[in-house]
Amino acid sequence: MMGHQWAVDMLAEHVAHARQRQAYLVTGPKGVGRRTLALRFTQALNCTQPPKRGQPCLDCSACKRIEACLYPDLLVVQSEHEGEVLKIDQVRELQHSLSLRPYEANYKVALILRFEEAHPSAANAMLKTLEEPPARVVIVLTADSTESLLPTIVSRCEVLRLRPLSIEETSRGLQFIKNIPAEEAERLAHISGGRPGYAVRLIEEPGLSEQRRAWLEDLLSLFGRSRAERFAFARQLTEDKERLRSELQVWLTLWRDVFILTTRSTVPVTNLDYSIQLNDLADKIGVHEAQLIIQATENTLGQIDRNVNPRLALEVLLIDYPKIRISM
Numbered sequence: 001m002m003g004h005q006w007a008v009d010m011l012a013e014h015v016a017h018a019r020q021r022q023a024y025l026v027t028g029p030k031g032v033g034r035r036t037l038a039l040r041f042t043q044a045l046n047c048t049q050p051p052k053r054g055q056p057c058l059d060c061s062a063c064k065r066i067e068a069c070l071y072p073d074l075l076v077v078q079s080e081h082e083g084e085v086l087k088i089d090q091v092r093e094l095q096h097s098l099s100l101r102p103y104e105a106n107y108k109v110a111l112i113l114r115f116e117e118a119h120p121s122a123a124n125a126m127l128k129t130l131e132e133p134p135a136r137v138v139i140v141l142t143a144d145s146t147e148s149l150l151p152t153i154v155s156r157c158e159v160l161r162l163r164p165l166s167i168e169e170t171s172r173g174l175q176f177i178k179n180i181p182a183e184e185a186e187r188l189a190h191i192s193g194g195r196p197g198y199a200v201r202l203i204e205e206p207g208l209s210e211q212r213r214a215w216l217e218d219l220l221s222l223f224g225r226s227r228a229e230r231f232a233f234a235r236q237l238t239e240d241k242e243r244l245r246s247e248l249q250v251w252l253t254l255w256r257d258v259f260i261l262t263t264r265s266t267v268p269v270t271n272l273d274y275s276i277q278l279n280d281l282a283d284k285i286g287v288h289e290a291q292l293i294i295q296a297t298e299n300t301l302g303q304i305d306r307n308v309n310p311r312l313a314l315e316v317l318l319i320d321y322p323k324i325r326i327s328m
Contacts, residue, residue: 001040002173002196003165004033008040010160015044016054020107021158023130023139025115027146028162031198034142037162038111042066042074045138046105062105073105078113083245083305086118091125098134108137115141116148123150130156164194167268178203190272193253215250220277223324230318238311241304248301254278255294262287280326289322296320 001008007026014020024041026034043056043063050056056063065071077094079086094110102108112118118126130153133139139157146154146161165173170189173196174180180188180203191212192199202208218237222230237244257269261282269278282290300317304310 001033001036002177002200003169004037004162007037007160007162011037011041012044012054014054015041016052020045020138022133022137023141023157024160025141025143025146025149025154025157026160026162027143029144029164029193029195031192031195031201032162032164033195033197034162035111035113036197037160038109038140038142039066039069041140042071042109042111042138045107045109046071046073071105072103073108075108075110076113077110079117081242082114082117083242084117086112086115086122088119088122088125091118091122091129095125095129098129098137102136106136108134110137110139112139112141114143115153116143116145123153127152127156165196167194170194170196170199174199174203187272190268190270193270212250215247216254216271216274218247219251219254220326222318222321223326225323227319230321231315234311234314234318238314241310244310244314245301245304248297248304252294252297252301255290255297258282258285259287259290259294262290277326281324284324284326285322293321 011020024038026037028034040056043058043066044050044054046062046066047056047060048062049060058064058067062071066074069076075094075097077086077090094112098108098110100108112126115123115126127150130139141149141153141157143149146159167186167189170192171182171185174185174188175182178185178200188199188202191202191209218233222233225233237247253270254274257271257274257278258281260267260269261278262285269275271278285293296317300313303313
């Protein structure tokens, strides 16, 4: 694990003394390490050659299969695509699997990702399992926050709240784990906003960095476009809902950087490679307008998740974006 040592130590202690809870909830922003922590915990529970109590070796057959999510006693459940709905049928299938004894492990682990996407009926069905979990079963839920879940779900779990790491800690971790130069590690630490999982993905999947730049270029080009051109862009972008959500989230990182600069905060910006454009935008719009744009973009993302007409929602958002000339 990169960072989150307090959570690592707590879970290791639980495993070492056989005091693991039957249900955990790991919260935090996407890419912060929720899934990785859950997999390391599963490895610690079922490692066949632990170097010491509570620690997985990461090299035995069980550890390797868990890492690849190919272990028979690790059940991973999530919505088919990010932003879609986790269905009750998926929860019912999981409940049936959990009713069976572990195939080879000490503990059968159910890892349910992005549980905030669960349909209300699925969440209520999962609540019954949390109230009366089968023996030798550990359930790990991940979600963006506790506020997005039913209070009754949260109350039945041990909650681990993961937060982004500092830029310095993320940079050091990338240099040590991925063996990359300090300058590149710092750049990725900024872009990821201290989310080590996202930073590692940027290293392992070069296309993600190229996609990010393309989406930021989309946004910057919109400032000089007419309303008709913006509406044409909205029509094209909303043909793919998953891409729409991802692109708006990247846009949000730029607007938050602009807000940081307008407030003269010491908080580090995310998009260091766009510092010229960020400073230009900060000079031309005030702190109040930057704040309103952030709120409007977040509201649009919320509307898309609530299945409001995405094209209409995006058109309304783009009308509110400023029409200015900036450095390119």
